[in-house]
Amino acid sequence: MNDTTPLKEPLAQKRTTPLAISARGLVRHFGEVKAVDGIDLDVPRGMIFAILGPNGAxxxxxxxxxxxxLKPDAGTATVMGHDLVAEPHAVRASIALTGQFASLDEDLTARENLILLARLWGFRGREAKARADELLAAFELADAAKRQVKDFSGGMRRRLDIAASLIVTPGVLFLDEPTTGLDPKARQGVWSMIRELARTGVTILLTTQYLEEADQLAARIAVIDHGRKIAEGTSRELKALIGSGFLHVAPADPADIDRAAEILEARLGAAVQRSAEGAQLSVMAGTPRDANEALSALMAAGIEISDFSMGSPSLDEVFFALTGQPAEDQDRKEAAQ
Amino acid sequence: MSAVSPATLPTVKAPRPPSPFSNALAFGWRAVLKFRHVPEQLFDLVMTPIMFTLLFTFVFGGALAGSPADYIQFLLPGILVQTVVFNSVYSGMGLSTDLSKGLFDRFRSLPIWQLSPFAGLMVGDVLRHIIAGLIILCIGLILGYRPEAGLAGVVAAFLLIVAIGFGTGWIFLVLGLLIRTPMTVMTIGFTLIMPVAFASNIMVRPETMPGWLEAIVVRNPVSHMTTAMRGLLDGTATGGDVLLALAAPVILTVVLSPVVLWLYRRS
Incomplete structure (x- = not known):
């Protein structure tokens, strides 16, 4: 864990490009609950930056x-050089937000939604219509332009929602869980759209509870849990945080799984994580020699192994190692509360 | 979806910031579009008052005023008041719907006058009250109602309608901001408004009621509004009638508008 320290240093100290977002000690309470409990964040311009965490983090x-x-209860932040609290209007002029739930008027058509927003930004009659049509074409929604948004599929709605954030090219685009609730094909579509957008120089700050999404899109990832940042770095750095030697073992007989987990834990001295289906165990092994010995111990105990592999941890495993619980389980626990 | 090509979009800078007035106008345009796309909402707005008008005129009219023709002359101005009071519940529902869907998050993250979405809601409400009022007035004319004060009286009556709608609207904007489920806003709204609308002089003269109820009814703001509405349409209204009718809308605006602003900024 000794490479945590350089990662937790604010990026500002080694920055060469100006920052799109710089936050220090942001806090926000809701009654007794500290929803955000002192978060520092530095996001360089032009980067896709992911905030990764379970529901309720x-x-x-x-x-x-x-x-x-929302006004912070404590802490300061600048967005595109403007102070969040002192110059909210200037911040708003340089950002766009695509919220977790489609922020569109369902009764209006796609085109009318975009025209409304264009007019709010200050485009007049014909310019507003031209801007709407331009965006509809770029997002392949021209055919659906005159349909009411309530008849849109989830994927189309998301595309329109993101198009609505680009009426004026924002300095920072906030995407709150851009693919939650989408099918895999629509999710791929949104991903490629986000990558393309980033190529135009827009800074993108996205939140996600999907480790794969952060891994796929973001140049840097901040992992947050219970309102605190517990790690930050590139996907590679985060994986390196908990060592590269990860042993994945699948016992042939599912009945052996508990016993196998006990043996691995005793041998390797690290917490064992079960896969979602419960058929596979993952544990940090340190070196291949340690892994080999652990496997031999399993054999010696008479546990048949159908499959094993050694490799880098997935972000799921990183999350487990950092928080002590799997992201998915925590999800369910918080949903139940 | 590989053809989706936001990368080909040129960088677009913001035009000169629009005035608060043009922001409010844009939101007003949204309200008009809603009428075009959801004309059924007019049905919701006028169905109940039409039913009341028909039922009371033909079923109770004879008993209450000697004949249906005499009764409609008494009833219709009150029905206009009832319509606008009932319909102001929908302002809160609309706001609650927008809030529950995250639409206001987008509006609030835009560099616009922060209150312009409300100004837009108001524009929509005014339109709604005028359209619903006109429909009810037309039904009344068909049934034999005659506004004695002529066009000037009708115009004055509609100004009063707009003022009443504006005043009572605040109650439901507060509810809309506090409650995130539109259906609950409607249920609570009607629960609040029903007794106030019925314990009034809209349908029956208060003199015919038991003393204790009469005492309540003559003090009910809805009764003052109805008296003024009748007076304006008959050409017999005094300045005092109108002032009494406007008292409640003015008090509601003065007391509740800061509450609405506070709730909106806080959320």
Missing amino acids: GKTTLIRMLATL
């Missing part, structure tokens, strides 16, 4: 503060 609260929708 404080992601949405953080993004709503940075988008001026």
Whole structure:
């Protein structure tokens, strides 16, 4: 864990490009609950930056503060050089927010939604219509332009929602869980759209509870849990945080799984994580020699192994190692509360 | 979806910031579009008052005023008041719907006058009250109602309608901001408004009621509004009638508008 220290240093100290977002000690309470409990964040311009965490970790609260929708209880932040609290209007002029739930008027058509927003930004009659049509074409929604949004599929709605955030090219685009609730194909579509957008130079701050999403899109990832940032770095750095030697074992007989987990834990001295289906165990092994010995111990105990592999941890495993619980389980626990 | 190509979009800078007035106008345009796309909402707005008008005129009219023709002359101005009071519940529902869907998050993250979404809601409400009022007035005319004060009286009556709608609207904007489920806003709204609308002089003269109820009814703001509405349409209204009718809308605006602003900024 000795490479945690350089990672936790604010990026500002080694920055060469100006920052799109710089936050220090942001706090926001809701009654007794500390939704965000002292978060520092530095996001360089032009980067896709992911806030990764389970439900209830404080992601949405953080993004709503940075988008001026919530006032922080403590801490300071600048967005595109403007102070969040002192110059909210200037911040709003340089950001766009695509919230967790489609922020569109369902009764209006796609085109009318975009025209309304264009008019609010100050485009007049014909310019507003031209801007709407331009965006509809770029997002492949021209055919659906005159349909009411309530008849849109989830994927189309998301595309329109993101198009609505680009009426004026924002300095920072906030995307709160951009693919939650989408099918895999629509999710791929949104991902490629986000990558393309980033190529135009827009800074993108997205939140996600999908480790794969952060891994796929983001140049840097901040992992947050219970309102605190517990790690930050590139996907590679985060994986390196808990060592590269990860042993994955699948016992042939599912009945052996508990016994196998006990043996691995005793041998390797590290917490064992079960896969979602419960058929596979993952544990940090340190070196291949340690892994080999652990496997031999399993054999010696008479546990048949159908499959094993050694490799880098997935972000799931990183999350487990950092928080002590799997992201998915925590999800369910918080949903149940 | 590989053809989706936001990368080909040129960088677009913001035009000159629009005035608060043009922001409010844009939101007003949204309200008009809603009428075009959801014309059924007019049905919701006028169904109940039409039913009341028909039922009371033909079923109770004879008993209450000697004949249905005499009764409609008494009833219709009150029905206009009832319509606008009932319909102001929908302002809160609309706001609650927008809030529950995250639409206001987008509006609030735009560099616009922060209150312009409300100004837009108001524009929509005014339109709604005028349209619903006109429909009810037309039904009344068909049934034999005659506004004695002529066009000037009708115009004055509609100004009063707008003022009443504006005043009572605040109650439901507060509810809309506090309650995130539109259906609950409607249920609570009607629960609040029903007794106030019925314990009034809209349908029956208060003199015919038991003393204790009469005492309540003559003090009910809805009764003052109805008296003024009748007076304006008959050409017999005094300045005092109108002032009494406007008292409640003015008090509601003064007391509740800061509450609405506070709730909106806080959320």
